[in-house]
Amino acid sequence: MKKIVLATIFVVVSSGAMAKDLTEIKFGVDPTYAPFESKAPDGTLIGFDIDLGNAICAQLKAKCVWVETSFDSIIPALRAKKFEGIMSALSINEKRKEQIDFSDRLYNSPTKLIVKKGSNLDATVESLKGKRVGVAQGTTQEAYMKSMWAPKGVSIKSYQTQDLVYQDLISGRLDATLTDAAVADIGFIQTSRGADYTFSKTEVKDEKILGEGIAIGLRKGDEELKTALNQALKALHENGTYKQLADKHFTFDIYN
Template identity: 35%
Template sequence: MLNRRSLFASAAALMVALGAQAQAEGVLRVAISTGYPPFDVLNADGSYGGFDVEFANLICERMNKTCEFTDIEWDGIIPGLLANKYDVIIASMGINEERMKQVDFSEPYYKGPSALIAKKDAGFTADEAGTEGKAIGVQRATAHECYIGKHMAKADMRQYATSEEAYLDLQAGRIDAVLVDTIPGEEWLKSDPANAEAFAPISADLYDMECFGVGQGIALRKGEDELKAELNAAILKTREDGSYLELSNRYFGRDIYDF
């Protein structure tokens, strides 16, 4: 049948047209994951904003490239990098051991511990005994999963696509606490007086080298040492020319490069 063959051919052509995308020169393909204020934000007009996005633009500028952003679900962000959907991840990714098995990292571009945020009168402690049976929300595929598995193994861990959904459930009272990075956690508390009134970190800053690692870095595929060197040099430049400090002050009123 003549038509069958032409049908297959046109279907195949369409599939290729859908999938194929040229990789332009002078472009750094950057993955972010929105729903993580104030680092990765989707604005009302559909544009991207937040510390990570602005920082990425600083890095691209210093590499004489333009950033091309891809907004991707957090739990697919490393598989996407490995599948060459983009070149780097600039999305507040903690440099930890489990991830190092899959990807490489630049030097950290900011550092922050984690915190367990709960109702002020929650009355439990952020350790294994205190969190037994408590529902704790985390973002899926984060270092916080690792921390709960290690230090709060008896808690009822709930995994969310974004931390914003975990906050919604914390406000609704569906979960007892959220385990988040301290900086965005504090920003969330500040973002609404009602939050600051009802909720607070119920622990000291939590550290764990194995889970949280040495800070947040730019992730890239293994073996791309040239790109890694370029990225590290660009990070250094943003430190030297003061653009990093300006950005950090604008967002947080302080320098988050180091503790």
């Protein structure tokens, strides 16, 4: 009897079958970060994360349900079981690892400072001391600035969304903003309202705070869902779906 049971377990595990019935997966998302997640004029959720999440669900033969949540409260909402995963350009870093788990890496995106053209401001304490720098609440960029820049004289102002940061940047109430470069490039700098702005020359790097890539945030201990999502993601890489979706949204390699 024991041999039969063990053989059955081996078949289930080796075939990649999941004990959990994944008929529906709820993802938390803050749709204010184009090109990763935003809203079309008709209110439809669009973006790379949305397309990739829907493809992962399709691979698992599950229904994707998107739950809109502000970014600064998205981890508490996950832990409160309002959804199963966070798919909203969430960086992997040590502080977040203390609270939640992560899937395999989805993609990478650098952190850069946006400044007005001709300002000569750069992403250094020496350049920004006494300047007003805006940032979205709950982001790794906010954590970095509060830890590394604020104690050295840089004035930090946090906003509920990045769009509110841009409004104050354009109005002159801010001198710069630190944010995700891919989001900012397509969602601001390449648009008419961002025509007078550019990236400073220095890219901000700090793996401990800013993270080691973007992944799906998961509740600790949810190993079956984590395994299922990782298997689906691997399959999308192998069958070419991931590249097809990435090429739709980006002109550069978002994964490496």
